[in-house]
Amino acid sequence: MILNLLVGLGVALFGFVLQTGLAGFNRKIIGRLQKRHGPKWYQEYLDIFKLLSKKSISHGWIFDFGVIMALGGIIGTAMFMPLTSTFLAFENYDNFFIFVYLLAVGMLGMAMSASGSGNPWASIGVMRALTTMLAYEVPFMIVVLTIIKISGTSSVAGIQLFQQAAGNNWFIIALPLGGIVAVLALMGMLGKKPFETYIAPAEIASGPMVEYGGKQLGMLFILHEISVFIEVSLFVHLFLGGATNIFIFIVKYAAVYTFVNLISNVNGRFKIDQVVKFFYKWPLLMAVTQAVVAIYFGWVI
Amino acid sequence: MMNSTNNLDFVKEFVNSKVQVLKTESVDKQQLAFEVNQNDVHLLLSSLKSAGWIQMSYLSAIDWIEENKFEMVYVLFNWDKPVYIQVRAKIDRENPVMDSILPIFPGAKYYEREVHEFFGIAFPGNPDYKKQLILEGWDDIPPMRKDFDPKVYSDRKFPKREYPQDFSVTDPKNNSKAKREAREVRATSLRGGKKQ
Amino acid sequence: MKSTKFTPVTKLSKEEVDRKWWEIGDFFRRNSLWMLMYCTGCCAIELPPAMTSAYDMERLGMGPMATPRQADILLVSGYLSLKTLRRLIYTYEQMSEPRFVVALGSCPINGGIYHDSHAVINQLDQYIPVDVYVAGCMPNTESVMNGFVDLMIKIKNKTAVGWKNYHKNFEWYKENQLNSLGEVVVHDEFHQ
Numbered sequence: 037m038i039l040n041l042l043v044g045l046g047v048a049l050f051g052f053v054l055q056t057g058l059a060g061f062n063r064k065i066i067g068r069l070q071k072r073h074g075p076k077w078y079q080e081y082l083d084i085f086k087l088l089s090k091k092s093i094s095h096g097w098i099f100d101f102g103v104i105m106a107l108g109g110i111i112g113t114a115m116f117m118p119l120t121s122t123f124l125a126f127e128n129y130d131n132f133f134i135f136v137y138l139l140a141v142g143m144l145g146m147a148m149s150a151s152g153s154g155n156p157w158a159s160i161g162v163m164r165a166l167t168t169m170l171a172y173e174v175p176f177m178i179v180v181l182t183i184i185k186i187s188g189t190s191s192v193a194g195i196q197l198f199q200q201a202a203g204n205n206w207f208i209i210a211l212p213l214g215g216i217v218a219v220l221a222l223m224g225m226l227g228k229k230p231f232e233t234y235i236a237p238a239e240i241a242s243g244p245m246v247e248y249g250g251k252q253l254g255m256l257f258i259l260h261e262i263s264v265f266i267e268v269s270l271f272v273h274l275f276l277g278g279a280t281n282i283f284i285f286i287v288k289y290a291a292v293y294t295f296v297n298l299i300s301n302v303n304g305r306f307k308i309d310q311v312v313k314f315f316y317k318w319p320l321l322m323a324v325t326q327a328v329v330a331i332y333f334g335w336v337i
Numbered sequence: 338m339m340n341s342t343n344n345l346d347f348v349k350e351f352v353n354s355k356v357q358v359l360k361t362e363s364v365d366k367q368q369l370a371f372e373v374n375q376n377d378v379h380l381l382l383s384s385l386k387s388a389g390w391i392q393m394s395y396l397s398a399i400d401w402i403e404e405n406k407f408e409m410v411y412v413l414f415n416w417d418k419p420v421y422i423q424v425r426a427k428i429d430r431e432n433p434v435m436d437s438i439l440p441i442f443p444g445a446k447y448y449e450r451e452v453h454e455f456f457g458i459a460f461p462g463n464p465d466y467k468k469q470l471i472l473e474g475w476d477d478i479p480p481m482r483k484d485f486d487p488k489v490y491s492d493r494k495f496p497k498r499e500y501p502q503d504f505s506v507t508d509p510k511n512n513s514k515a516k517r518e519a520r521e522v523r524a525t526s527l528r529g530g531k532k533q
Numbered sequence: 534m535k536s537t538k539f540t541p542v543t544k545l546s547k548e549e550v551d552r553k554w555w556e557i558g559d560f561f562r563r564n565s566l567w568m569l570m571y572c573t574g575c576c577a578i579e580l581p582p583a584m585t586s587a588y589d590m591e592r593l594g595m596g597p598m599a600t601p602r603q604a605d606i607l608l609v610s611g612y613l614s615l616k617t618l619r620r621l622i623y624t625y626e627q628m629s630e631p632r633f634v635v636a637l638g639s640c641p642i643n644g645g646i647y648h649d650s651h652a653v654i655n656q657l658d659q660y661i662p663v664d665v666y667v668a669g670c671m672p673n674t675e676s677v678m679n680g681f682v683d684l685m686i687k688i689k690n691k692t693a694v695g696w697k698n699y700h701k702n703f704e705w706y707k708e709n710q711l712n713s714l715g716e717v718v719v720h721d722e723f724h725q
Contacts, residue, residue: 063591072589079565079594086561086605091630093602249602249629472652473616474715480651488649494713495655498643 044115044125051114051265052258056080058290059261062297069301084257092250095153102149103252103259109141110262117269120285121196121278130192132180135270142263143169146244146256153247161243164308165234171315172224172231178323179214179221182330183207183274192270196278206277210336213326217319218275219296224315225267228300233308268293344418345369351388352422356381370423375409375435378426382411383441390415390422396438396448398456402483405430407458411438428458437462455481555691562605562631563688565594566681569604571624574611576638576671588674593681601627606684609663611671612640614652618660619717622710625661632696633664633688635680638671645670659709662695 060080067074076082094100116134118124143165150158184190187198199206208215224231235243248256272278272288279285306314329335348369352358356377362370373381390413399408404427411424428435437460438445449460450470457479460466469475478485505511570580583590584597598604601624613621625634639645641657648655657663664687667680687693699706710717 067589067591070586072586073592074589075591075594082561082565082594086558086565089558089561090605093629245603246600247602253603473619476715477651485651487651490651491644491649491653491655495644495653496659497648498656 040126041115045111047117047119047125048111048114048262050119051117051269052262054286054289055261055265055268056084058293059264062294065294066297066301069298080261084254084261087254087257088251090250092248092252094252095247098152099149099247100252102145102147102152103248103255104145106142106145106149107255107259109138109145110259110266113138113142114262114266117266118193118196118273118278119269120281121193121200122280123282124193128191132184132190132192132195132270132274135192135266139263139266142259146259149252150244150247155247157246158244161234161246165244167308168224168227168231168234168311171312172221175217175315175319175323176221176225178320178327179211179217180274182211182214182327185331186210186336192273193278196273199277200280205337206275208275211326211330212337213322214330215275217323217326218271220315220319222267222271222292223296223300224311226264226296228296230300230303230306231311232300232305233311264293268296344420347418348420348422352381352385355384364423365421367419368421368423370425372425372427375426375428378409378411378424379436379438379441381424382413382438385413385422385424386441389417392416393442393445393448394421396445396452398452398458398481400430400456400481400483401427402430407433407456409435409452409458433458435460437466439463455479457482559688559691563685566606566633566685567596567598567604568606568608568635569601569624569628570597570608570610571621572610573613573617573621574638574640576610576640579637579671579674579677580608580610582674583677588678590678590681593678593685595681601625602629604628605632607632607634608637609634609641609657610637612638612645612647612653613657615654615714618654619714622661622717630696633684633693634661634695635665635667635684636663637667637669637677637680639668640670642666642668654713660706660713662698662706664693664695 057077057080060075060077063079064074064077113135115125116130116138118130124130147162147166150162183195187195189195189198195207198204204210208218227235235245245253245256268289272285272292276288276292279288345363349361352371356373358371358373360372362372364370371381392414393411394414395410395412397410399410401408406427407430408425408427413422413424414420415422426435433456435458437449439449439462446463446465447470449463449466450468452458453460453466454470454472454475472480477490480487503511503514505514505517508514508517570577572580582588590596595606601607605628607621607625607628609621625632636642636657640647640653641663644653644655647653654660665680665684667676669676672680684693
């Protein structure tokens with residue numbers, strides 16, 4: 037039991053280190069795309085440690101407690117994530133619905149502490165974040181339920197093994213419409229442009245993060261990095277076949293994150309009603325079509 | 338036909354028929370200025386508004402300190418016959434009071450607050466012309482008057498930085514300091530005395 | 534069995550340990566400065582070339598942030614009228630420490646071309662502590678980048694202590710502010 041806990045914490049730490057390094061590297065890629073030298077590849081580490089070394093201002097105990105609860109929840113969620121199809125911290129506990137359920141704890145903690153700060157921009161940002169979540173969850177869940185029906189198991193490691201079995205394609209090729217919907221839903225989950233409405237730096241003064249400074253902001257940045265790790269890993273395991281060893285996992289993870297970043301770099305930002313309307317039009321239609329085609333007709337590539 | 342000379346003539350006839358005009362001036366190709374008495378301003382403005390000059394572009398005042406008068410200026414604009422009309426009226430400087438044109442142009446509320454703050458003209462008829470608009474916590478005479486010296490105020494309230502050491506960027510070792518000073522003395526004597 | 538040989542280990546004193554931690558903190562702080570672009574006056578037009586691809590600021594680690602609580606540097610660009618100064622003091626006191634102030638242009642130094650105006654202050658140094666001045670009207674973008682690098686060197690040499698001076702000489706700063714501004718509370722229609 038203790039060994040499982042330590043391995044789980046190691047998984048969370050590995051995810052944090054991987055994601056932070058990759059985020060800094062992506063900033064350099066985006067910079068080169070814009071014909072300039074970007075920052076150093078370890079710039080994100082410097083940002084986080086600088087924030088943790090500043091003196092911070094507190095607005096009451098619910099403000100501090102919400103951040104700690106959110107960070108604890110996200111680390112707890114990351115402990116369950118399988119890295120390859122055979123390396124798990126907790127056997128039989130990597131059900132897909134555990135991740136969906138525990139990701140809400142992080143969001144709830146941030147919402148609680150943001151509303152405890154008393155700033156109206158924070159309430160607007162939290163409302164927008166929850167509305168965005170409402171928008172992208174529905175098509176995404178339909179596609180994932182299709183996957184669970186086809187592969188017969190809802191454990192993430194089990195889905196990886198199903199895709200790696202001989203004669204089965206990765207689900208992004210087997211269910212092409214579902215793959216496109218999943219990429220769009222991933223961009224909504226990560227909060228990348230054009231779905232960046234809930235942060236919106238110049239519009240609502242960075243939304244929920246408006247009153248944080250110093251140590252709480254550092255903890256929020258760690259929270260953001262680990263939640264990005266969870267979401268992109270889920271995408272890699274569910275749609276790209278997972279990995280059999282750790283190096284292939286890192287390569288696939290880096291490819292997905294860089295691809296999403298490159299798309300979001302050339303887009304503007306939607307308004308919140310445009311986000312909801314966008315997700316409920318074509319992606320929902322494609323997800324339902326894909327579900328009907330795959331389950332009732334059985335046409336899987 | 339929307340010919341601008343036709344419009345200018347129309348305006349001149351119209352204004353001359355309504356009130357007694359003291360002076361007419363053609364400021365620009367599309368701008369005319371009429372100087373009227375203080376009592377005729379309201380009549381002229383309301384008749385111009387019903388003739389089509391529905392937008393009030395600007396409201397301000399000029400300080401003629403030698404004649405001891407303020408001059409109110411109202412600038413109106415028409416979108417159908419594009420001519421700017423300036424209506425000017427001279428009022429007394431010792432006790433400046435001008436009836437507010439709020440019933441005619443409701444948007445003049447903020448302009449009259451600004452004119453009161455900067456010149457000290459009272460506008461009875463405007464319920465809150467005394468509220469501050471631009472300056473906060475002002476403690477001197479209204480600043481746009483000609484007898485207010487901004488430099489004196491600035492020296493009194495905001496201390497200047499003293500430079501105890503003479504320093505020149507192009508000549509840090511002061512090699513040619515004597516030559517520079519002699520040149521400056523010659524230049525100011527040619528200009529006719531020490532400059533302000 | 535306990536050994537009888539005992540070599541005393543030189544323990545660092547408390548000040549030396551604090552200084553070492555502070556040096557590590559300084560390394561992180563000077564390599565990722567976040568600035569609050571408070572574009573007060575005309576000199577703010579030098580910021581877009583510094584932030585984008587022409588003279589890239591991100592390679593120094595700097596980036597713009599949206600709110601004062603998240604930022605390290607308060608960038609005062611250009612002249613400061615009385616109204617702006619009241620709100621600037623509010624903003625400066627909201628930032629989390631350690632915080633730095635960079636003043637662009639000649640107007641915060643001695644008033645610049647607005648030195649004889651009734652609504653513009655002449656020396657910014659009397660009201661909030663300033664770390665780096667960049668002179669010019671307005672300074673070239675390379676001078677602005679040079680100013681930022683100077684600030685990073687000052688942090689390394691531990692001479693960028695404006696925020697500590699503000700705490701030490703708080704009464705002096707407050708007295709200057711009240712003399713020139715009258716009061717620092719914001720009274721206008723929107724704050725009632």
